[in-house]
Amino acid sequence: MKLKTIVYIILSAASVFAQTEIGFDFDYARFKYNDKIYCEIYYSINQSSLTVIKKDDSESVSAYVTIKFTNTDSNKVMISKKYQVNTAAVEGNTSGKNLLGVLGFLIDKGNYIIDIKASDFSDTMKSKSYSERINVKGFDDGKTGISDIQFASRIINESVNKSSIFYKNTMEVFPHPINVYGQNYPILFYYSELYNLQSDTTKGDLILNTQVVDSRGLKVFEKSKTISKKNNEVVEVGAVNISKFFSGSYTFLLNLYNQKSQKGLASSKKFYIYNPNIVDTMHSQKNNFNVESTEFAVLSEEECDEMFASAQYIAGGSEIEKFKKLSGAESKREFLFQFWKMRDTDPSTPENEFKNIFNQRISHVDMKYRAFNKRGIKTDRGRVYLIYGEPDEIELHPNDYDKKPYEIWYYNSIEGGVLFVFGDLTGYSDYELIHSTKRGEMRDDTWARRILTN
CATH class of the missing domain: 2.60.40.2550 (Immunoglobulin-like)
Structure with missing residues (x-):
């Protein structure tokens, strides 16, 4: 599900919004419906962030909600809808009041990206959108x-x-x-x-x-x-x-x-x-618990495998080999519990800061660097972002004459300064790593010839 920071929570509670952004949140839940899945989408739009419409002696607010389901297995848009939602009449202060609604869709099993956006009826430049990746197993x-x-x-x-x-x-x-x-x-x-x-x-x-x-x-x-x-x-x-x-x-x-x-x-x-x-x-009790009292205790073996598939980018070779030899959910839960515990950068705090940052990186790369039917974490840009974090500088070259699109990422604090070059060699926006000066990464000083169109 989508991440919210404490800063956002406080701002929402105070009903503070940017001039070009409305107060909008959404959530979803999947239910069984015969041989299909019924996906409910819940939305909430803060009325005080919308333009008040005056007509005769009444006042109201209205918004558009657009939603799109894209099947990432086939790269096909399965659902694309636009709705207008409104209140009958707004009386007095709208602060704290919300346009609340639910939308329902029948979908098949598969992998999807939900793109949902809410915009002000009177000023569509005032909007907010989310992109959420979901797996529908049935x-x-x-x-x-x-x-x-x-x-x-x-x-x-x-x-x-x-x-x-x-x-x-x-x-x-x-x-x-x-x-x-x-x-x-x-x-x-x-x-x-x-x-x-x-x-x-x-x-x-x-x-x-x-x-x-x-x-x-x-x-x-x-x-x-x-x-x-x-x-x-x-x-x-x-x-x-x-x-x-x-x-x-x-x-x-x-x-x-x-x-x-x-x-x-x-x-x-x-x-x-x-x-x-x-x-x-x-706070003092943080280290006095075991795997049975944590979030890992209820993970299925499949969920353990999925979690480590993302975490293996930061795992050592011996850890990867050890996980491959494990069988059954119980042993994998214990492994993941210890894996994240030893990476906690500040055991004195209630949060595992390292795990939180890494999960935020996963959400970021899955949204920004996905390509065709490939998750962002499976792409070269996604892998580099997960391991090394956000680059200090990104040099974009989407339309250079006689060259395929490419990007150069700079990390100034690693090994005295390193770079990564990614090229869209296939034309499907799946940028491949074609050169890096980072030790242990692929190096090709003649990388420029690989992006020539002629």
């Missing part, structure tokens, strides 16, 4: 499954308002796309769906374990309950009081497993808390 009818987690600001059970756009499964679920809780939202509401419960024919009860884990990996909330197999599908809703939790990032976990076999699956989602009046008194 749900196997022969196995138990669990949907994504939807966060909400409130949930009305047994609602009679069936015409509400937020109505589903006998209740109204009001989305909270910003995913920030605290002073204004002291209760975190959540919604999820459990599937194919009757496919679990082994002896033993199904247990649903709910956890909230802080940025250090410490459990700050946990509860468990038995899930009946009487119905094949079950809706799970609940609430967690977070008013006493200190500010920071947290992970919400739902873990469904068989009590006897201990096998199961999990769904997780990050959220943020802003409680400036709550003091963190647990």
